[in-house]
Amino acid sequence: MKLLKRVYLGLILFFLYIPIIVLIVQSFNAGKSRAKWEGFSFHWYEELIHDPNIMNALVITLSIAVLAALFSTILGTFAAIGIHAMKRRPQNLMLTLNNIPMTMPDIVTGISLMLLFIFTQVERGFVTMLLAHITFDVPYVILSVMPKLKQMNKHSYEAALDLGATPMYALFHVILPEVMPGVITGAMLAFTLSLDDFTISYFTTNPLVQNLSTLIYSQARKGIKPTMNALSALMFVALLVLLLVVNRRTKEEDA
Amino acid sequence: MTNFQVPVWGYWMMGLGFAAFIGLLIAYIRKNRGFRRPIFASPYMLWLVIFTVIPCFLVAYFSFTDPQGNFTLDNFKSFWDSNFNARKAMSPEDLALYESMGLSLDDLGLGRDSINIDTLVFSLWMAFLCTVICLLLGYPAAHIMADREFKLGPTLVILFVVPMWMNFLLRTIALMSLLEDNGLINNVLEWIGVGRQKLLNNIAAVQAGMVYNFLPFMVFPIYNVLNKMDYKLSEAAMDLGCDKWHVFYKVTLPLSVPGVVSGITMVFMPAVTTFYISRLLGGGKVQLFGDLIEAKFLSTSLNEWNVGSALSLLMMILILLSLGLLNKVDPEGEGGGMI
Numbered sequence: 071m072k073l074l075k076r077v078y079l080g081l082i083l084f085f086l087y088i089p090i091i092v093l094i095v096q097s098f099n100a101g102k103s104r105a106k107w108e109g110f111s112f113h114w115y116e117e118l119i120h121d122p123n124i125m126n127a128l129v130i131t132l133s134i135a136v137l138a139a140l141f142s143t144i145l146g147t148f149a150a151i152g153i154h155a156m157k158r159r160p161q162n163l164m165l166t167l168n169n170i171p172m173t174m175p176d177i178v179t180g181i182s183l184m185l186l187f188i189f190t191q192v193e194r195g196f197v198t199m200l201l202a203h204i205t206f207d208v209p210y211v212i213l214s215v216m217p218k219l220k221q222m223n224k225h226s227y228e229a230a231l232d233l234g235a236t237p238m239y240a241l242f243h244v245i246l247p248e249v250m251p252g253v254i255t256g257a258m259l260a261f262t263l264s265l266d267d268f269t270i271s272y273f274t275t276n277p278l279v280q281n282l283s284t285l286i287y288s289q290a291r292k293g294i295k296p297t298m299n300a301l302s303a304l305m306f307v308a309l310l311v312l313l314l315v316v317n318r319r320t321k322e323e324d325a
Numbered sequence: 326m327t328n329f330q331v332p333v334w335g336y337w338m339m340g341l342g343f344a345a346f347i348g349l350l351i352a353y354i355r356k357n358r359g360f361r362r363p364i365f366a367s368p369y370m371l372w373l374v375i376f377t378v379i380p381c382f383l384v385a386y387f388s389f390t391d392p393q394g395n396f397t398l399d400n401f402k403s404f405w406d407s408n409f410n411a412r413k414a415m416s417p418e419d420l421a422l423y424e425s426m427g428l429s430l431d432d433l434g435l436g437r438d439s440i441n442i443d444t445l446v447f448s449l450w451m452a453f454l455c456t457v458i459c460l461l462l463g464y465p466a467a468h469i470m471a472d473r474e475f476k477l478g479p480t481l482v483i484l485f486v487v488p489m490w491m492n493f494l495l496r497t498i499a500l501m502s503l504l505e506d507n508g509l510i511n512n513v514l515e516w517i518g519v520g521r522q523k524l525l526n527n528i529a530a531v532q533a534g535m536v537y538n539f540l541p542f543m544v545f546p547i548y549n550v551l552n553k554m555d556y557k558l559s560e561a562a563m564d565l566g567c568d569k570w571h572v573f574y575k576v577t578l579p580l581s582v583p584g585v586v587s588g589i590t591m592v593f594m595p596a597v598t599t600f601y602i603s604r605l606l607g608g609g610k611v612q613l614f615g616d617l618i619e620a621k622f623l624s625t626s627l628n629e630w631n632v633g634s635a636l637s638l639l640m641m642i643l644i645l646l647s648l649g650l651l652n653k654v655d656p657e658g659e660g661g662g663m664i
Contacts, residue, residue, distance in 0.1 A: 089499035152366025182380030
């Protein structure tokens with residue numbers, strides 16, 4: 071019985087991971103065909119570096135992820151501090167609104183943002199994609215900072231004010247250092263999510279400004295090329311590492 | 326294309342409004358006595374209004390208007406009959422002309438076409454199947470991992486959590502390359518003498534892709550609830566003479582309901598709304614509701630934003646209903662929890 075259980079779990083995990091493992095292994099295959107193993111090589115990875123489309127998409131992806139993480143962390147941290155100090159009713163309202171981008175399916179978020187840009191006649195491209203990414207990142211930053219604020223001694227801010235600190239000083243020297251671990255987790259989460267996103271980017275950009283996900287999608291529709299395997303493999307590994315780090319941080323903070 | 330133009334004064338108003346908002350903010354902060362921390366949330370409040378609230382209203386606005394911006398319910402009528410708008414666009418003279426030529430609406434390809442509603446029903450069916458399969462596969466897995474005697478459990482859970490955050494597109498592509506005509510599975514099949522099969526571009530492939538992508542969303546909430554469950558309860562049941570099966574379905578199963586409900590919603594919702602899974606694994610032959618909406622917005626030939634918005638609005642309502650249901654059953658969000 072015990073063995074049966076382990077075999078079952080093993081099979082499920084096998085099902086979940088075998089496509090990814092095969093994809094990564096194939097990206098090192100020297101030959102073009104997937105049918106035969108023709109030896110280990112970095113050939114497809116070299117090709118990646120020489121493909122201007124992919125390098126362009128990489129630059130866009132990274133710059134969007136960095137900028138979105140930066141802006142959403144600033145916006146989200148201040149918002150969390152504000153929301154935390156609110157009275158119950160406005161607080162609930164804010165938290166509900168904040169939940170919308172997290173609970174709505176990506177396609178609906180993507181489409182509603184696309185309609186906003188169509189309506190205001192903002193041409194879709196880099197900036198709109200960045201705005202969209204900030205929009206879906208902030209709720210997660212708030213989610214990471216909020217618990218830290220709740221753990222904080224609520225009187226320390228008031229004590230700082232009583233001791234003559236200006237609110238701004240108290241904010242930067244009392245509250246922020248205390249919630250810093252949450253802020254960093256939030257920033258990393260925002261960066262990862264932005265790197266990870268496909269659907270919302272797909273609806274908020276134009277075909278000329280592509281990030282890695284939308285590029286992979288448009289290529290995959292025509293069939294998978296070996297360079298795409300290499301690219302996906304790289305993204306998998308990058309995301310995996312980031313996720314494990316974020317996961318670890320969250321666990322440690324909870325403890 | 327909508328003919329709606331933001332008038333020049335509209336931009337001025339927006340600019341002035343924004344400036345006024347910032348001005349108020351600064352005035353408020355400067356007046357130190359009235360300074361309160363909630364003010365820090367105000368930039369994000371503004372952001373939420375612009376990028377979350379207004380877009381939601383825009384979806385509703387576009388659903389109830391025609392491309393000229395007039396109020397109409399036609400977009401919802403096209404939900405039952407996708408040719409409704411096209412038929413309406415024809416002038417009566419043209420219609421009379423075609424009729425005199427002996428051509429019916431069906432000949433013109435403008436007859437009643439229920440593709441929208443049919444696709445929704447099909448999507449719901451696929452999502453339902455996916456949810457059932459995930460539940461049947463996922464519950465036992467969660468149960469095994471939550472077993473106190475299974476020391477590896479908490480470690481293995483991480484292997485289920487990580488894919489929840491991983492790019493679904495990449496995972497779909499990984500599955501796609503596995504199922505391809507010269508992919509690994511076909512090679513194995515040929516090697517053992519079964520011969521190559523067409524594994525891609527059919528409904529089964531799409532279903533497999535959905536289960537593959539969403540299974541972790543079923544396992545994790547159930548694991549969470551089972552893990553937090555007081556194990557003394559099942560021990561007490563054992564002491565009182567229950568056998569293993571009775572303990573399971575009299576004690577464990579009822580207590581795990583919040584996790585199950587949470588898992589069901591977390592699988593069902595993305596399964597109804599997906600579009601790239603069906604696109605990549607179904608090769609355009611399998612159309613889901615998400616594909617339909619995507620095509621209404623992004624296909625260059627259609628550009629039926631208004632109909633697309635109406636379909637999105639219906640989807641939003643569907644999602645809100647299932648979320649409401651979730652909140653009723655699991656108000657504490659016990660089953661949820663992301664990472």
